Amino acid sequence: MEPVKKATVYLIPSVLSNDEKALATLPAYIIDNIKKCTVFFTEQEKTTRRFFKKLWKEMVIDDYTWYALHHVDENIIKAFKNHIAEGETIGIISEAGCPGIADPGQDLVAIAHLHNAKVIPLVGPSSLLLALMASGLNGQHFQFCGYLPIDPATRRKKIKEIEAYSQAKQCTQIFIETPYRNNALLGDIFSCCEAETFLCIGYDITGENESIQTKKIKDWKKKIPVLEKIPAIFLLLAN
Secondary structure (H helix, E strand, C coil), X not given: CCCCCCCEEEEECECCCCCHHHHCCCCCHHHHHHCCCCEEEEXXXXXXXXXXXXXXXXXXXXXXXXXXXXXXXXXXXXXXXXHHHCCCEEEEECCCECCCXXXXXXXXXXXXXXXXXXXXXXXXXXXXXXXXXXXXXCCCCEEEEEECCCCHHHHHHHHHHXXXXXXXXXXXXXXXXCHHHHHHHHHHHHHHCCCCCEEEEEECCCCCCCEEEEEXXXXXXXXXXXXXXXXXXXXXXXX
C-alpha cells in the first residue's frame, strides 16, 4: 500500500477592490496554483467563485469542493483535517487581501502545521502593508491592533491607550473598522488624539479611487473625510 502523499495548503490572496485595476495587481502564478487545488476554504463562497471565474474563465466551479469559513467550527475543522489526511491540495482564500491576516484562515493554517502539511503563501495585496508603505510613518516599528471596540466609551479609551503607546515607543499603530462605523471611529479619533499626532487614512487601495493620505490631526479637522460604507484602514503615529 502506497503512503498518502503530503498535503499542500496554498494561501491564495484576493483583490482589495472590485474593479479591473485591482485585478491587475495579482501575479499570474496565482491562477497556476488555483488549478492545482481540489478543495477550497473561503470566507464567502459566492464572492470567491466570482473572483476565480474572472481569473480563469474556463474554471468548472462544480469540479471542486467548497467550504465557507463564516465560523471555524468543529465541522469545518473535521473536514479540513480529513482533506489533510488524504494528502489533497487545498486552497484557503480571504474575502479581501491575504489569508491569515485579520482573517479566520489563520486557524486552519495552524492546524495544517500541526498535521505536517506544506503551507505555501502566495504573493498578493495586503492593505496593512500597502498602507504602511505609503504612509510615511514608522515602518521599522509597527503594531496591528485589528478592530477597535464597538462600545463608544471603550473605543475612546482604547484610542487614547494606543496613542500613548505610539508616543512612548514611536510605534505606528494600525487598525481597521467595519465600514458603516468608519465615521464614528473618525469622530472619536479627532476628539481623543493630540493635534500633532499623525493619522494616515487609506481606502480603495489598489482600486480606481485609491486614496492614502497622512496628515496631522489638526489638519484632518479642516476637512473631515466621509467614509460611510467604504472599506478603510487607519494608521496612527504620535509625536
